[in-house]
Amino acid sequence: MTWYDSFLQQLVDGLVLGSFYALVALGYTMVFGVIKLLNFAHGDLYMTGAFAGFGGLSLVSGFLGAGWLGIFVAMLLAMLAVGCLGVVIERVAYHPMLAAPRLSILITALAVSLVLQNAALSLTGGQYTAFRTDLGFGGFNLGNLFLSYNQIVLVATAAVLMIALELFVSRTLYGRAMRAVSIDKDMCRMMGINVSAVIAVTFFIGSGLAAAAGTMAGAYYGSIWYFMGFLIGLKAFTAAVIGGIGSITGAMLGGLILGLLESFGTHIPFIGSEWKDVFTFSILILVLVFKPTGLLGKSEVERM
Amino acid sequence: MNKILSLIASAAVINLAAGSLAMAQDGPITIGVQVPTTGSEATYGKDMLNAVTLSANEINADGGLLDGRQIQLVTGDTACDPQQSVNAASRLASRQVVGVVGGYCSGATQPTLKTYGDANIPFVIVAANSTQLIPANPGNAFMINSTGADQAKTAVDFFEGKGIEKVAIVNQGDAYSQDLANLTRDAWTEAGHTVSAFEYVNKGEQDFSALVNKIRSSGAEAVFWTAYYADGGLLIRQLRQRGFQGTIAVGDGSNSPELFNIAGQAAEGVFAFSNPTADFLPAAKQFIGDYQTEFGNAPGPYAPLAYDGMQLMAWAIDKAGSTDSDAIIEALASADDQEWLAGPISFTPQHTLARSNFVVLEGQDGKWIRYEE
Secondary structure, eight states, X not given: OOHHHXXXXXXXXXXXXXXXXXXXXXXXXXXXXXXOOOOTTHHHHHHHHXXXXXXXXXXXXXXXXXXXXXXXXXXXXXXXXXXXXXXXXXXXXIGGGTTSOHHHHHHHHHHHHHHHHHHHHHHHTTOOEEOOOOOOOOEEEETTEEEEHHHHHHHHHHHHHHHHHHXXXXXXXXXXXXXXXXHOHHHHHHTTOOHHHHHHHHHHHHHHHHHHHHHHHHHHHSEEOTTHHHHHHHXXXXXXXXXXXXXXXXXXXXXXXXXXXXXHHTTSTTOOXXXXXXXXXXXXXXXXXXXXXXXXXXXXXXXX | OHHHHHHHHHHHHHHHHHHHHHTTTXXXXXXXXXXXXXXXXXXXXXXHHHHHHHHHHHHHHTTOBTTTBOEEEEEEEOTTOHHHHHHHHHHHHHTTOSEEEEOOOHHXXXXXXXXXXXXXXXXXXXXXXXXXXXXXXXXXXXXXXXXXXXXXXXXXXXXXXXXXXXXXXXXXXXXXXXXXXXXXXXXXXXXXXXXXXXXXXXXXXXXXXXXXXXXXXXXXXXXXXXXXXXXXXXXXXXXXXXXXXXXXXXXXXXXXXXXXXXXXXXXXXXXXEEOOOGGGOGGGHHHHHHHHHHHSSOOOTTHHHXXXXXXXXXXXXXXXXXXOHXXXXXXXXXXXXXXXXXXXXXXXXXXXXXXXXXXXXXXXXXXXXXXXX
């Protein structure tokens, strides 16, 4: 492989990885936007989404098969289920805490994360669960660049979801309400906006996107386990910070940038792939120190 | 209360020991079996105990040892715990066992070497295979399972047999897989070949694309994964998914059938190195059948070695012609490549297996089969 082929290959890898990060980062940033909470349970919703997608696929694979159609339907089911779970979590764990000091709700979020993780641990016994699909390993070569169909479908699905979200937020009434709530909750209430409903919708969408990413990751990587949400949760958080937490476009951008940085970063001479996470989280620190608002964040956003 | 109980118990033990001394010339020959029958590794421990029992029963049915003396087994439960294993070893030693067969967890086996060494009791270690056991051996212990160094050698022979020059070695950063990776790297470079990439992955990471790129751009013709099946399955899958066409081999931590569930069709044609489990031993057909009838389930991975361990001990006692420790140890050391269930046994001066007993397996149709070059 020449450096040019290698460059292209890393670009493709970065995009695939970045799509996962972006989808998960969106949930972080949306929730932060409306209730100023760093939802540390978000990575575990991704994990729950993977298991929900696995369950969904077992349900529908009988008549739809375990190919793209089956996975797509399973993904929709998982988004629905985990979206509802997200709303329930918000109602039970976060809603009563909204008036409490910010630290209390942050601790609640950590507790929710542990509850989800340990529930999954108990249910699966800590074993890896094989996520079996009928997807092959097909693909094609562009010169020395290898593109698999799975990668293409994955990136395309992520793109469609993100465009849909962008349209929802910028063009619909609920989207406008969501943006308004993120700016000033009290004023929205006075204007007759049902803030509580807007928060619920935000959680539904954020959790649903995490579930979509979880299901796709399960199908793409082929196995799922209870701890899979931890690292990606932290990395999605990093992506959200890079893009500017609270900003939806920023989260998408941050996810892609982080994916690309990881992909290229591991090819810097003398930095092996074992340094990948060190690299990633060093970026988090650098961004927080030098540009705490991220690329697209607004400086008046209150931070924890 | 507990103290009184243990006093009574030890008094009983002393009585028993005295009793067995009194009839030492014609009574049963006591052999200790040191395995974990409780704790996390109990499944393997019980399986090994079963195999030793089967082995001893066969010998007894054939007329026993030394002109008709029967073998009597005493179990010492190590629970795979260094502290408990020392207690178990002392208990076995106090019962004047003629020899000890067993040893599963290397960490729990290591401290017992001193106990048996001090008591000068011959010890056949059947499963534990850390290279750390070798310097700790006072001279009375014999390892009949191959060590990590042997697996590295098996790997080198295998890759050489495939005409491969550049190998990428990947481990998971834990003591076991790192040790195997280092041993293989050293052996491979010593043999005059190239290690094109030497990497490790973070546990719990799902995306190995950067690693796969690195392996591909390093020009590796083969990849050797030295860690466990769960992440190994992910790596194999991504290697194949991303167009790596070279040879893939995995160490004995990954030869589980679960690998096929995770890697799917990518595991087809993957090679694995394995200790000799019964399924892949042509000589073990009879053994599998007998084990199944006796215990109602298939023998586990270390059953053949445990069976061999007992047979070897019995052979050495017969060869020594007495229950004298030194004579038995001398007999064990003289084991001369006789064919056993899991292959021939003879020892190096350090009392490790002279010949690697690792076998090469190949993934076909979702299961492992023995690979013959």
